[in-house]
Amino acid sequence: MKMFKIPEATVSRLSVYSRFLSKLDKKGIITISSGEIAEGVGVGAAQVRKDLAYFGEFGTRGVGYNVKDLHQHILKILGLTTSWPVVVIGAGNLGTALCLYDGFRERGFNIVAMFDVDPLKIDKEIEGITVYSMEKLGDIIKEKEVKMGVIAVPAEYAQQIADLLVKNNICAILNFAPAVIKVPEEVQLRNVDLSVNLEILTFNIVNNVKNLY
Amino acid sequence: MKMFKIPEATVSRLSVYSRFLSKLDKKGIITISSGEIAEGVGVGAAQVRKDLAYFGEFGTRGVGYNVKDLHQHILKILGLTTSWPVVVIGAGNLGTALCLYDGFRERGFNIVAMFDVDPLKIDKEIEGITVYSMEKLGDIIKEKEVKMGVIAVPAEYAQQIADLLVKNNICAILNFAPAVIKVPEEVQLRNVDLSVNLEILTFNIVNNVKNLY
DNA sequence: CCTAAATTGTTCAATTTTTCACTATTATTT
DNA sequence: AAATAATAGTGAAAAATTGAACAATTTAGG
Ligand SMILES: NC(=O)c1ccc[n+]([C@@H]2O[C@H](COP(=O)([O-])OP(=O)(O)OC[C@H]3O[C@@H](n4cnc5c(N)ncnc54)[C@H](O)[C@@H]3O)[C@@H](O)[C@H]2O)c1
Ligand SMILES: NC(=O)c1ccc[n+]([C@@H]2O[C@H](COP(=O)([O-])OP(=O)(O)OC[C@H]3O[C@@H](n4cnc5c(N)ncnc54)[C@H](O)[C@@H]3O)[C@@H](O)[C@H]2O)c1
Numbered sequence: 001m002k003m004f005k006i007p008e009a010t011v012s013r014l015s016v017y018s019r020f021l022s023k024l025d026k027k028g029i030i031t032i033s034s035g036e037i038a039e040g041v042g043v044g045a046a047q048v049r050k051d052l053a054y055f056g057e058f059g060t061r062g063v064g065y066n067v068k069d070l071h072q073h074i075l076k077i078l079g080l081t082t083s084w085p086v087v088v089i090g091a092g093n094l095g096t097a098l099c100l101y102d103g104f105r106e107r108g109f110n111i112v113a114m115f116d117v118d119p120l121k122i123d124k125e126i127e128g129i130t131v132y133s134m135e136k137l138g139d140i141i142k143e144k145e146v147k148m149g150v151i152a153v154p155a156e157y158a159q160q161i162a163d164l165l166v167k168n169n170i171c172a173i174l175n176f177a178p179a180v181i182k183v184p185e186e187v188q189l190r191n192v193d194l195s196v197n198l199e200i201l202t203f204n205i206v207n208n209v210k211n212l213y
Numbered sequence: 214m215k216m217f218k219i220p221e222a223t224v225s226r227l228s229v230y231s232r233f234l235s236k237l238d239k240k241g242i243i244t245i246s247s248g249e250i251a252e253g254v255g256v257g258a259a260q261v262r263k264d265l266a267y268f269g270e271f272g273t274r275g276v277g278y279n280v281k282d283l284h285q286h287i288l289k290i291l292g293l294t295t296s297w298p299v300v301v302i303g304a305g306n307l308g309t310a311l312c313l314y315d316g317f318r319e320r321g322f323n324i325v326a327m328f329d330v331d332p333l334k335i336d337k338e339i340e341g342i343t344v345y346s347m348e349k350l351g352d353i354i355k356e357k358e359v360k361m362g363v364i365a366v367p368a369e370y371a372q373q374i375a376d377l378l379v380k381n382n383i384c385a386i387l388n389f390a391p392a393v394i395k396v397p398e399e400v401q402l403r404n405v406d407l408s409v410n411l412e413i414l415t416f417n418i419v420n421n422v423k424n425l426y
Numbered sequence: 427c428c429t430a431a432a433t434t435g436t437t438c439a440a441t442t443t444t445t446c447a448c449t450a451t452t453a454t455t456t
Numbered sequence: 457a458a459a460t461a462a463t464a465g466t467g468a469a470a471a472a473t474t475g476a477a478c479a480a481t482t483t484a485g486g
Contacts (some may be wrong), residue, residue, distance in 0.1 A: 007443060013410040019391060041393050046445060060454035061464040079419035080411050093310040100306045103391060106409050148414060172414040178232060178316060180254050186415045190410050195320045197290045197403050199228040201361060201385040204401045206292035259475055266435060274434040275482035
């Protein structure tokens with residue numbers, strides 16, 4: 001790969017483009033211009049072209065992009081041409097909601113197991129997904145070749161769960177706990193912090209920030 | 214307010230600082246330096262000082278920041294000195310998980326009502342929060358002076374719910390549906406897109422992106 | 427009281443990201 | 457076949473963000 005350092009914002013937009021293209025494809029639309037993509041996802045047309053230009057030339061000048069084609073290219077770029085087995089740690093309200101959610105499967109993410117410490121939850125099944133005790137974590141990660149883990153335990157345990165995942169050679173962690181956790185630099189970490197999102201909104205309200213879309 | 218355009222990243226870091234300070238305060242810690250905050254939340258010390266500098270001078274040179282004091286200042290900046298009534302639209306798995314979650318209340322967000330179209334869910338209570346039919350939305354927003362709405366309905370209905378919220382004078386929307394929705398520029402909108410987050414991780418894994426923390 | 431250590435606030439430089447404007451290419455029309 | 461219109465790709469400019477360096481201020485110790 002010609003890794004020229006891709007802005008993270010670019011990657012997240014690619015993910016959005018991809019979903020938009022998928023919708024267009026289902027509607028049977030064959031070609032689309034950068035301007036129409038831009039309009040559809042709420043960014044600038046130059047931005048769309050620049051984002052794609054990091055990875056190659058996917059369009060035809062004067063014509064636009066072939067929807068199916070571009071979609072496939074983006075899926076490839078994002079690593080979504082294969083399925084990703086995922087484990088969820090914490091079978092509470094959030095963990096359960098994630099398990100019941102179809103949207104992940106549609107994008108190639110497969111929750112293969114949940115884990116919890118609560119004896120009442122262990123060995124139960126949620127939508128066909130078994131909740132295991134924590135001792136099984138290592139075995140299942142190895143057996144199912146799991147690369148990604150989702151942390152949905154209370155914040156005070158988030159770091160220890162992260163450590164455990166790291167010890168079991170997980171490559172990436174999505175953390176929902178409102179905690180700052182540290183992992184070795186070779187492990188990918190993203191935090192989804194819902195309070196932060198709400199608080200950006202309150203900040204904007206009280207400071208009367210004009211949207212700039 | 215001396216609105217010099219605050220980077221959104223700054224606002225989200227303020228939210229994280231605030232939680233960190235709250236933890237320190239509970240531990241009885243009186244003063245802290247920018248370097249320690251930086252260490253605690255995983256950013257640079259200069260970044261911390263720069264973020265705060267947008268809003269005033271809160272520290273004492275040679276000494277650091279008073280924890281309680283700084284915390285109060287940040288809460289004020291974020292608009293968290295008053296409680297925010299919130300409505301959640303969509304009493305499904307995610308909406309329910311959000312309702313059961315204490316973390317929001319702790320930060321001053323109060324879910325005052327949920328809304329759904331499913332007759333089986335309407336009039337049920339979840340953790341003391343009633344699920345109302347959609348017709349009640351306007352009345353309750355007005356009555357409870359709700360400024361923020363959370364969208365937790367399937368993607369295909371997200372736009373119409375957003376429109377409805379806007380029509381009822383909501384100020385800010387947090388959208389969980391994987392849909393691009395449009396609102397007037399005076400309405401604050403944030404999207405929490407979990408698939409995007411997972412896909413940034415897969416991108417990083419397959420492209421071997423080194424973390425830079 | 428003076429000096430040294432600590433640490434903030436701030437300026438300025440570096441970097442990153444976005445936007446703009448232009449060039450090249452393709453398709454279509456006359 | 458030439459002219460026109462549409463639109464991708466791209467390099468340069470602009471804007472936004474981060475990072476490093478340092479001057480200013482406070483406290484503590486001799
Ligand atoms: N529910 C939400 O809407 C929501 C929103 C934002 C953030 N979060 C965060 O997500 C996390 C989970 O939230 P939740 O609402 O599902 O909480 P929850 O209490 O419903 O579930 C937590 C689960 O983790 C399990 N658990 C506790 N310690 C564990 C450990 N050491 N190892 C394995 N499992 C353990 C518990 O048994 C429980 O089943 C929390 O950190 C919360 O702050 C939740
Ligand atoms: N569950 C998750 O973990 C998860 C994760 C990421 C994103 N999301 C997104 O969040 C949204 C909700 O997900 P969910 O898992 O809770 O789905 P869900 O199907 O469990 O719940 C959706 C709820 O919305 C209600 N609803 C449908 N149309 C409505 C309308 N027009 N007005 C009011 N209510 C309506 C339904 O009756 C249902 O109760 C979806 O857009 C989903 O893609 C969910």
